[in-house]
Amino acid sequence: MRGTGMRWGMMVGLMAMTAAGAAGCGGSGGTPHAAAKTARRTKPAPVKPAPGRLTFDLVRGIGGTAFAGDRACGYGEWNNGTFAIGKPYSQQTSFYREYSCYEKKGEVFPNAAGQMSYAEFGTPAQATAYGNYTKTNISAVAVLVSENTAVTMNIGYLTVNKMTLLKQVQDTCGGCGTVIAGPHASDPVPGHVDKS
Structure with missing residues (x-):
């Protein structure tokens, strides 16, 4: 019984941490999936190669x-x-x-x-x-x-x-x-x- 109680306590703690992490990922009311989609859509601007040397x-x-x-x-x-x-x-x-x-x-x-x-x-x-x-x-x-x-x-x-x-x-x-x-x-x- 004692082992079951410890496992139950650990599961409750993990669920609380997951819920807190999910709430923090979305920012103001967003979801973690929305943040990931936005990150994927934003591409860095292409970098123009630096001019070389004339030899x-x-x-x-x-x-x-x-x-x-x-x-x-x-x-x-x-x-x-x-x-x-x-x-x-x-x-x-x-x-x-x-x-x-x-x-x-x-x-x-x-x-x-x-x-x-x-x-x-x-x-x-x-x-x-x-x-x-x-x-x-x-x-x-x-x-x-x-x-x-x-x-x-x-x-x-x-x-x-x-x-x-x-x-x-x-x-x-x-x-x-x-x-x-x-x-x-x-x-x-x-x-x-x-x-x-």
């Missing part, structure tokens, strides 16, 4: 692939020439490469020089100044400026849409930087009408 390896891969498939580029390569960047900007870079196309390998002069360039400047302010200069550079399609780095697309004989290619670079680095349009942003492929 030469990223640009080299995207640009090299695009230009290699261009029928107007018999042979292309990244080099440290300065066809596509003039003074004082060329003197402010700590690292510079440009992609040029030749009719065939071994030629001294490219037939489409500096189609795409990648430059790392000493400071973000220098990269921004270069980007702003591109607005008036008569050979520029556009430039992507991100921190102290700038990627420039220049008009030439190739059939690749340079504006599309630059936006692909920006998308690949997670939306990094700002695209600054140049004089040929609206006509980034051969057959353009020179508006300058």
Whole structure:
């Protein structure tokens, strides 16, 4: 009998605790099920990925692939020439490469020089100044400026849409930087009408 009384007392205590917990879960008159449904319906806002970093390896891969498939580029390569960047900007870079196309390998002069360039400047302010200069550079399609780095697309004989290619670079680095349009942003492929 004594064991039965203890069990009965424990059951009454558990029921009281369950009732109190149920009353507390619903808040002001709600039920535990309503609170659970509300929690399931409320989804967190999607988190936008942080922009990545613009690097030469990223640009080299995207640009090299695009230009290699261009029928107007018999042979292309990244080099440290300065066809596509003039003074004082060329003197402010700590690292510079440009992609040029030749009719065939071994030629001294490219037939489409500096189609795409990648430059790392000493400071973000220098990269921004270069980007702003591109607005008036008569050979520029556009430039992507991100921190102290700038990627420039220049008009030439190739059939690749340079504006599309630059936006692909920006998308690949997670939306990094700002695209600054140049004089040929609206006509980034051969057959353009020179508006300058």
